Amino acid sequence: IDYIYLGTGHPEYDLKITPDNLQKFTNAKKIDLALENVIRETKTIVDTGKIVKEYGQKLESLKIDYKLIEHPVMKEVSEVMLFLGKPMSESSATLVMKADDKYVAIIRRGDTELNIEKTKQLLGVSSLKIASPDEFTKLTGLPSGAAHFLTGLPTYVDKKVLEKEFIYGGAGSLEITFKYKTSDLAKIPNSNIVDITQIKAKQRILTGDRPTG
Secondary structure, three states, rough: OOOOOEEEOOOOOEEEOOHHHHHHHHHOOOOOHHHHHHHHHHHHHHHHHHHHHHHHHHHHHHOOOEEEEEEEOOOOHHHHHHHHHOHHHHHHEEEEEEEEEEEEEEEEOEEEEEEHHHHHHHEEEOEEEEOHHHHHHHHOOOOOOOOOOOOOOOEEEEHHHHOOOOEEEEEOOOOOEEEHHHHHHOOOOEEEHHHHEEOOOOOOOHHHHHHOO
């Protein structure tokens, strides 16, 4: 048995734990700590479920098409795409960035990288950097690493995202990914389609072998 589900008292959510953790919970000497862990994990499950549900409702109100896909907890986009069996070119990343004294969201394709100088010129700023995890959560209300497209910030969608018919992206949870119809992304409020990325250069692997001929 990989997991055991325990009731949480919430009508929609159960707590998923491993048998090893269940054994810890039944240890009388650790019952107080166990209860704290249950409460903390249950709150995370309930909060994340609420975030995904509300996000889906907002997408529907904007007529942005999506498909919900569940998977194990994964923070890295590359892990999710490997699990789905899809190339990085069909993934997306939402970057929350501090541009001088303001914040913006940038949506780029997973196989591209941001052209910093071009982006600073577009935004008319001299400083551009990724928001800290604390800034990210404070601005979006989302856990770090679980960005989705509706951050509430001015949003810039790189045009390479639109070259694909569908794109995979965040949904506010590390266990759920949404598949989006890219033609709908122009419906994101306060958004603009821009050209600010380039395809990542492929890394050369040096083996020490010398060509002969």
